Amino acid sequence: MQTRFTAAQLQDSGVAACEPILRKCVHCGFCTATCPTYVLLGDELDSPRGRIYLIKEMLENDRPASAEVVRHVDRCLSCLACMTTCPSGVHYQHLIDHARVHVEKTYRRPLLERALRASLAAVLPYPRRFGAVLALVPLARPFARLLPARVRAMLELVPVRSRPDAAVLVAAAGTAGADSGASGPTEAELRAANDGRRVFPAHGERRVRIGLLTGCVQTVLEPSINAATIRLLTRAGCEVVTISGCCGSLVHHLGREREALEFGARVLEQVDTEQRRGGLDALVANASGCGTHAKDYGHLFRDHPLAARAADASLRARDVTELLVEIGLPPVREPPRVSVAYHSACSMQHGQKIDEPPRALLRQAGFVVREIAEGHLCCGSAGTYNILQPEIAARLRERKVGNVARTGADIVATGNIGCIAQLGTGLTVAHTVELLDWATGGPAPPAWLARRR
Numbered sequence: 001m002q003t004r005f006t007a008a009q010l011q012d013s014g015v016a017a018c019e020p021i022l023r024k025c026v027h028c029g030f031c032t033a034t035c036p037t038y039v040l041l042g043d044e045l046d047s048p049r050g051r052i053y054l055i056k057e058m059l060e061n062d063r064p065a066s067a068e069v070v071r072h073v074d075r076c077l078s079c080l081a082c083m084t085t086c087p088s089g090v091h092y093q094h095l096i097d098h099a100r101v102h103v104e105k106t107y108r109r110p111l112l113e114r115a116l117r118a119s120l121a122a123v124l125p126y127p128r129r130f131g132a133v134l135a136l137v138p139l140a141r142p143f144a145r146l147l148p149a150r151v152r153a154m155l156e157l158v159p160v161r162s163r164p165d166a167a168v169l170v171a172a173a174g175t176a177g178a179d180s181g182a183s184g185p186t187e188a189e190l191r192a193a194n195d196g197r198r199v200f201p202a203h204g205e206r207r208v209r210i211g212l213l214t215g216c217v218q219t220v221l222e223p224s225i226n227a228a229t230i231r232l233l234t235r236a237g238c239e240v241v242t243i244s245g246c247c248g249s250l251v252h253h254l255g256r257e258r259e260a261l262e263f264g265a266r267v268l269e270q271v272d273t274e275q276r277r278g279g280l281d282a283l284v285a286n287a288s289g290c291g292t293h294a295k296d297y298g299h300l301f302r303d304h305p306l307a308a309r310a311a312d313a314s315l316r317a318r319d320v321t322e323l324l325v326e327i328g329l330p331p332v333r334e335p336p337r338v339s340v341a342y343h344s345a346c347s348m349q350h351g352q353k354i355d356e357p358p359r360a361l362l363r364q365a366g367f368v369v370r371e372i373a374e375g376h377l378c379c380g381s382a383g384t385y386n387i388l389q390p391e392i393a394a395r396l397r398e399r400k401v402g403n404v405a406r407t408g409a410d411i412v413a414t415g416n417i418g419c420i421a422q423l424g425t426g427l428t429v430a431h432t433v434e435l436l437d438w439a440t441g442g443p444a445p446p447a448w449l450a451r452r453r
C-alpha cells in the first residue's frame with residue numbers, strides 16, 4: 001500500500017513505526033476470513049483491512065480520531081488473528097496499538113465512557129483496589145437486572161462458583177506426598193509475593209533461576225494459578241523469584257501509553273535488580289496476555305531511557321509452557337483420567353505463536369487433549385473488551401462455549417486469566433499449569449474440586 005507521510009510526520013516515532021507496516025499491506029483481504037468482528041458483523045470497516053484504511057487516512061491527514069474511527073478501533077479485540085493469517089507479514093499489533101494511543105490523545109469520549117475507562121484503569125491493575133471492589137459484588141448481584149449492560153458484564157466475570165476453602169486444598173496437597181513440593185507456597189507467602197519480592201528455592205538441585213510475573217487481576221481472581229506455577233516450577237528445578245505488579249498490558253489496551261510505560265518500568269527495574277543479584281535465565285509469564293506484552297517491551301520502550309533493559313527483558317520473556325518444554329516436566333505421578341479441551345488464548349496462539357507446547361505438556365502429563373472447532377476465534381475476553389463491548393463479547397463467548405461443549409471434554413485448559421474469567425461462568429476451566437501441577441503431585445485445580453462437590 002502506498003503511503004504519503006511527510007518528513008515532518010515521520011519525526012513522530014509512532015507514525016514512523018506505522019509507515020512500514022502500512023506499506024506491507026497489499027489489500028488482499030485474506031485476514032477478513034479469520035477476523036472475529038468481521039465474521040460476526042460482516043462490515044468491511046470491522047475487518048483488519050478496513051481498520052487499516054481508517055488508521056492510514058487518519059494518520060496521513062493528521063486528523064484527530066473521528067467517532068467512526070473510534071467505533072471500529074474500539075470493536076477490534078486486538079486478538080491478532082489477522083497477523084497469523086496475513087501472508088504479507090503486516091504487524092497489525094503495533095498499528096492498532098498506535099491507533100488506540102492516537103484515539104486516547106485526540107478524541108473526547110462521552111462522560112460515562114470516560115468514567116468507565118478511567119475506573120477500569122484505576123482499579124484493575126491494583127490487586128488491593130480490585131479485591132476491595134470485588135468484595136462489594138455480592139451486594140450488587142441482586143440488583144444486576146437494573147444495572148447498565150457494561151456493569152452487568154463486569155458482575156458476570158466474577159466467579160460465583162463455591163470455592164474449595166484452604167483446608168480442602170491443603171488436604172488435597174497432603175495426599176501427594178511430603179517430598180513432592182505439593183504443598184507449595186502458603187497463602188501468606190502468595191500475598192507477600194503479590195506485594196513484593198519473594199524467593200522460592202528449587203526442590204533438589206537448582207537448574208535455572210527465573211523471574212515470575214505475578215500479575216494483577218489474576219492474583220485476585222485465581223490466586224491458585226500462581227501457587228500451582230510456583231509448585232510446578234520449583235519441582236522442575238527452578239528457583240522462582242517473584243516480579244510483582246501489573247506488566248502494563250491492561251492500560252496499554254486502553255491506549256493509556258504513559259501509564260503502561262510506568263507499569264512496565266516497575267517490572268523492568270525489578271528484573272534489573274534480580275539480574276544483578278543472581279542473574280535471571282528467563283522472565284516467565286503464566287498469563288499469555290502478559291507474556292505477549294512483555295515480549296513487546298523492546299518495541300514499547302524504544303524511545304525510553306530503559307530501552308536497552310526492555311529489549312533484554314523481551315528476549316528473556318517466556319510463557320511458562322515454553323520454559324517447561326525447555327527444562328522438562330517433573331515426573332508424572334498418577335495421571336488423572338480426565339479429558340481436556342485445550343483453548344488456545346489469542347495472545348498465546350496469535351500474539352506469541354505458541355501452539356504445541358501446552359498441548360504436548362498436557363499429553364505428557366497423561367491428559368486426553370481434545371481440539372476445539374474454530375480454535376482460531378477469540379472467546380471475547382480480550383483484556384477489558386468483555387466489559388467495554390459486552391454484546392460482541394457475549395456472542396463470541398456463546399460461540400466458543402458451544403464449540404467447547406461439542407468436544408465432550410471434562411474440563412477446559414487455557415493459559416490466560418482473561419479467558420478463564422470469560423468462559424469460567426459456564427464451563428469448568430483451569431489454567432494449564434494447574435493441570436500439570438495436579439498430574440505431577442500437586443492438588444487438583446479449584447475449578448475441578450468445585451465441579452465435583
Ligand code: SF4
Nearest residue numbers: 035076077079080082
Ligand atoms: S486484531 Fe482481531 S478483531 Fe482486530 S482486526 Fe485483527 S483479527 Fe480483527
Ligand code: SF4
Nearest residue numbers: 025026028029031086
Ligand atoms: S491479509 Fe495482510 S496484506 Fe492482506 S489485507 Fe489483510 S493485512 Fe493487508
